[in-house]
Amino acid sequence: MSRKDTVGEIMITQEQILARAKEIGNQIAKEYAGEGVILIGILRGAVLWMADLMKEIDLDVEIDFMACSSYGAATKTSGVVKINKDLDSDIEGKNVIIVEDIVDSGITLNYLKGYLENRSPKSIKICALLDKPEGRRADLVVDYVGFTVEDKFIVGYGLDFNQKYRQLPYISCLSE
Ligand code: IMP
Ligand code: MG
Numbered sequence: 819m820s821r822k823d824t825v826g827e828i829m830i831t832q833e834q835i836l837a838r839a840k841e842i843g844n845q846i847a848k849e850y851a852g853e854g855v856i857l858i859g860i861l862r863g864a865v866l867w868m869a870d871l872m873k874e875i876d877l878d879v880e881i882d883f884m885a886c887s888s889y890g891a892a893t894k895t896s897g898v899v900k901i902n903k904d905l906d907s908d909i910e911g912k913n914v915i916i917v918e919d920i921v922d923s924g925i926t927l928n929y930l931k932g933y934l935e936n937r938s939p940k941s942i943k944i945c946a947l948l949d950k951p952e953g954r955r956a957d958l959v960v961d962y963v964g965f966t967v968e969d970k971f972i973v974g975y976g977l978d979f980n981q982k983y984r985q986l987p988y989i990s991c992l993s994e
Contacts, residue, residue, distance in 0.1 A: 824992055825983060825986065825990045826993035828989070829967070829972075829988075832975075835947070835964065838965065839870035839871045842874070842945065843871055843872075843874025843876075846962070853878075854912070855912075857872055857917050857945075858882050858905065858909075860885070860886065860926075860930070861903065862885070862976070862984065863919030863920070863976040863977050864919050864947070864976060866976040867917065867975065868917045882905045882907045884905055885901075885902040886900060887900050888926055899925065899929040899930070909938075909939045910938045910939065911939065911940050914934060914942040914943070915942075915943050916930060916934070917946075919975075920946060920947065920949070920977060921950065921958065923954060923956060924954050924955060925956045927946075928957070943961040944958070944959070944962070946960050946962070946963055947964040948966075948989070949964075949965070951966060965989075970991040973991060977989070
């Protein structure tokens with residue numbers, strides 16, 4: 819089946835995403851001037867966004883990755899988070915920025931933030947390509963948001979449905 823059969827209209831183009839990565843990268847460089855940051859990408863969805871963002875941060879930048887899953891139905895999170903891959907780096911005393919594809923309920927990141935806070939980083943912030951505020955169930959501040967989207971199931975630019983569509987060079991949603 820071709821991806822054109824199931825994927826709806828383009829909601830956000832690659833050009834818009836690259837422009838936003840530049841804006842946020844510049845903002846991060848200003849806010850952490852004279853210091854370094856470690857970007858922690860949440861596999862697998864954050865890979866494309868993190869690659870764009872890191873090129874725009876003119877500071878000492880380290881990167882690492884974590885993978886986690888939440889139990890439950892395919893399109894809704896259950897609230898229980900399991901760590902499948904932990905960090906290789908020590909984050910004690912470092913400025914951590916967690917890079918995520920999308921924040922929906924906020925449960926995944928709320929858990930991960932607490933988990934990483936226990937390792938005594940100097941600071942910890944969150945940067946998400948997309949924010950779906952209507953889905954929020956946890957009290958979570960997303961410090962850097964690429965774009966705010968409606969409560970639809972989004973695919974593309976790293977985001978999947980059953981592991982498909984991550985490679986799309988734009989943000990779309992599944993057509994009904
Ligand atoms: P949360 O814990 O509800 O905030 O869920 C966050 C995770 O669920 C994200 O990292 C995504 O992997 C996944 N997710 C939430 N909404 C979507 C969506 O619209 N498309 C694809 N994945 C999503
Ligand atoms: Mg994810």
